[in-house]
Amino acid sequence: MPLTRCVEGRNFKHAMENPNPEKSPQESGEPMGLIASFQVDHTQIVPGIYESRTDAIGGDFATTFDVRMKTPNKEPAIHPNAMHTIEHVVATFLRNDAEWKDRIVYWGPMGCLTGCYLIVKGRPKPQELQPLLLRAFEYLRDYEGEVPGATPVNCGNYLLHDLPMAKWEAARYVEILKTGARYEYVKTKRIDTAGGVFFDA
Numbered sequence: 001m002p003l004t005r006c007v008e009g010r011n012f013k014h015a016m017e018n019p020n021p022e023k024s025p026q027e028s029g030e031p032m033g034l035i036a037s038f039q040v041d042h043t044q045i046v047p048g049i050y051e052s053r054t055d056a057i058g059g060d061f062a063t064t065f066d067v068r069m070k071t072p073n074k075e076p077a078i079h080p081n082a083m084h085t086i087e088h089v090v091a092t093f094l095r096n097d098a099e100w101k102d103r104i105v106y107w108g109p110m111g112c113l114t115g116c117y118l119i120v121k122g123r124p125k126p127q128e129l130q131p132l133l134l135r136a137f138e139y140l141r142d143y144e145g146e147v148p149g150a151t152p153v154n155c156g157n158y159l160l161h162d163l164p165m166a167k168w169e170a171a172r173y174v175e176i177l178k179t180g181a182r183y184e185y186v187k188t189k190r191i192d193t194a195g196g197v198f199f200d201a
């Protein structure tokens with residue numbers, strides 16, 4: 001079954017309701033479950049920092065944050081070139097931040113281009129990430145010079161960059177982080193499951 005079949009329409013089987021637990025959906029031909037990050041009502045999301053999920057790995061946790069910069073489907077998404085620059089500059093900052101660098105697992109863009117994912121070691125609250133992300137986006141807002149890693153040796157598409165637009169987006173998100181960042185999904189219920197936590201709209 002092509003993967004696209006599984007992410008269109010609304011009648012998804014709940015991720016925890018695999019009717020044939022012996023086999024994965026890929027093996028059984030059953031529709032795949034809706035993954036946790038799609039289980040949030042995206043018509044209710046506004047810019048902010050949200051805990052998307054927590055995974056237990058060995059004796060520790062990895063927490064995925066939804067660093068949402070745009071209101072989905074209601075305002076223009078971030079241009080791919082600007083998003084690529086946001087990825088490079090903010091990743092560089094996060095991996096060099098004295099306080100957090102050892103806890104940064106991953107930073108990268110959402111495919112919908114309305115924000116980024118940040119995965120950190122442990123289980124910090126979204127509010128604890130606000131000072132870090134404020135520093136990171138202020139760094140990008142004020143950044144001058146070459147985009148780090150934007151060379152054919154370091155990047156898979158080194159011409160796909162737009163620093164001025166990335167700086168504009170960063171300035172806008174800085175204001176949101178300072179004045180109006182949300183930290184809880186609107187009207188959502190948190191569901192605890194074995195080995196993980198996710199939100200359901």
Ligand SMILES: [Zn+2]
Pocket residue numbers: 084088154155156157158
């Ligand atoms: Zn790149």
